[in-house]
Amino acid sequence: MLRIAVPNKGSLSGPAGEMLHEAGYQQRREAKELRIVDPENEVEFFYLRPRDIAIYVSSGKLDIGITGRDLLIDSAADAEEILPLGFARSTFRFATKPGTAEALDDLAGKTVATSYEGIVAKYLADQGVDASVVHLDGAVETAIELGVAEVIADVVETGTSLRNAGLEVFGDPIMKSEAVVIRRTGAETTGDAEPKVQQFLRRLQGVLVARTYVMMDYDCRVEQLEKAVALTPGLESPTVSPLHNEGWVAVRAMVPSKEAQRIMDDLYEIGARAILTTAIHACRL
Numbered sequence: 001m002l003r004i005a006v007p008n009k010g011s012l013s014g015p016a017g018e019m020l021h022e023a024g025y026q027q028r029r030e031a032k033e034l035r036i037v038d039p040e041n042e043v044e045f046f047y048l049r050p051r052d053i054a055i056y057v058s059s060g061k062l063d064i065g066i067t068g069r070d071l072l073i074d075s076a077a078d079a080e081e082i083l084p085l086g087f088a089r090s091t092f093r094f095a096t097k098p099g100t101a102e103a104l105d106d107l108a109g110k111t112v113a114t115s116y117e118g119i120v121a122k123y124l125a126d127q128g129v130d131a132s133v134v135h136l137d138g139a140v141e142t143a144i145e146l147g148v149a150e151v152i153a154d155v156v157e158t159g160t161s162l163r164n165a166g167l168e169v170f171g172d173p174i175m176k177s178e179a180v181v182i183r184r185t186g187a188e189t190t191g192d193a194e195p196k197v198q199q200f201l202r203r204l205q206g207v208l209v210a211r212t213y214v215m216m217d218y219d220c221r222v223e224q225l226e227k228a229v230a231l232t233p234g235l236e237s238p239t240v241s242p243l244h245n246e247g248w249v250a251v252r253a254m255v256p257s258k259e260a261q262r263i264m265d266d267l268y269e270i271g272a273r274a275i276l277t278t279a280i281h282a283c284r285l
């Protein structure tokens, strides 16, 4: 049975559960459940604190886990990212009161408050900046006002929390993060779980593709086919079928959902008609 760690709360928890559900896995019914078995898929899910997931996975007791890239790096656990999942996107940045610091060098001699001490200490050391780090559990934006630090380093998504606290980012982003699937470093060469891990990853990849592509169908004149196919090249190559009306063909191809409306306009312009898009619910590429 494949053993998978899933975030039990916070920003990662809801979207991770939704993605697993879309991939056909049973998920817990109540937020307090700590583990469930999905016997049909031969998987056991452990609901753990997002921060602890890399530690469990690196210990080898769990085969894989879903966590944030920033949490994985912060933990310094012996685990690696194997699939980015496209949700819980954020950047990790320094921020302070406007006019206090503009560049990384301005951090010298200052104190930085953060919940991600591992990331910050390593970044400062790599950049050769001599600043001290104070660890806080959360709500770090208040640390400056209350005099615990002159600078903070924190997750920024919309920037609302910083604005509300009267703070501004400075320097380059320290890192970009999103939810990722992780496993113990080197586990693919030693683990018996590998075929099941690959099947799990294919299912999640199927969900990612279903979320980012739509199926497009249209009819066009044979003379316009090359132009039309250039607009909708599909993943491998579009399906072209004859129509009863001579001189016309039907074309079917996957297109990125974000570009679907523009592509429909362009197809119409070159004479394609009966242009339809339909959602993809699941796929294996």
Ligand SMILES: Nc1ncnc2c1ncn2[C@@H]1O[C@H](COP(=O)(O)OP(=O)(O)OP(=O)(O)O)[C@@H](O)[C@H]1O
Residues within 6 Å of the ligand: 007, 009, 010, 011, 012, 050, 051, 067, 068, 069, 070, 071, 088, 089, 090, 138, 155, 156, 157, 158, 177, 178, 179
């Ligand atoms: N707006 C956001 N706030 C916090 N974390 C976010 C946000 N957007 C994305 N994330 C990502 O979610 C992960 C943090 O998850 P975690 O559950 O620790 O934080 P949380 O949502 O702040 O929950 P809590 O503070 O209740 O523990 C990180 O990978 C982080 O990059």
Ligand SMILES: O=P(O)(O)OC[C@H]1O[C@H](OP(=O)(O)OP(=O)(O)O)[C@H](O)[C@@H]1O
Residues within 6 Å of the ligand: 137, 138, 139, 140, 141, 154, 155, 156, 157, 158, 159, 160, 161, 162
């Ligand atoms: O840029 P924003 O969209 O405002 O999101 C970022 C904020 O959200 C998180 O805080 P959270 O609410 O999780 O509280 P915490 O600091 O206690 O973790 C994070 O620590 C930032 O404060």
Ligand SMILES: [Mg+2]
Residues within 6 Å of the ligand: 138
């Ligand atoms: Mg938080």
